[in-house]
Amino acid sequence: MTPRARSLAVVPALLLALVFAIAGTGPARAGELVVFERKGCVYCQRFERDVAPLYGKTDEGRRAPLRRVDVSQGPPRDVALAAPVRFTPTFVLVEDGHEVGRITGYASDEAFWGLIGALTARLAPARP
Template identity: 50%
Template sequence: MSRVAALCLGLFMAFQSGAAAAALELVMVEQTGCPWCARWNDEIGPIYSKTEEGEAAPLRRIDIGELPGGMDLDGKVVFTPTFLLVEDGRELGRIEGYPGEDFFWGLLARLLGETPGATLVPQDRSR
């Protein structure tokens, strides 16, 4: 196999594994003026992407009025924030509202623990 073909194959394989890992995501449904969304943004937002949870399920934000029609949801999203654990456009679970930092991490860990292929190393977030 030529070097160019090997390089192309290697890049293709790297892209495929990255694409597969990104299939799972945490969708935050929010709206302007939501005080609980603002609280989540202050307490969790700055660190979420740096956690194992953030690596396993990267965050995507969607305004409640702009939910994509192609998402396969278990029910209508009524409250903000609502956190949807989504894989390939299909809802696997949700957290409605923001119950505070301690409860959020526990609920999210439970959702991820029920999801095949999403493995996490527990973190101590005590201050």
């Protein structure tokens, strides 16, 4: 392939990237569930055992994938929290970098699924 042909092959990808940038539908995730954890947290371990293996396979997990954060490291720079996180686990639903809502603590898988279902209903509809 000649150098000119190689440079022309890049044009469609650049045009597609430009369309995404203009439309605002780039690679940023619409929602995510930021899980603040602490080493040795028994309730974090229960969540890990009861819910985490299934979460990504659910509608909630597809709409708001898990992102794990050690609470001792502080909040991620790209997340604007409504209030500080003091207890673990704390599950913060984030959309476009801003907190939508949170679940503080973990009592059981049944309680978690009910609460996360109500929270993810607050997210903007998924883009086609």
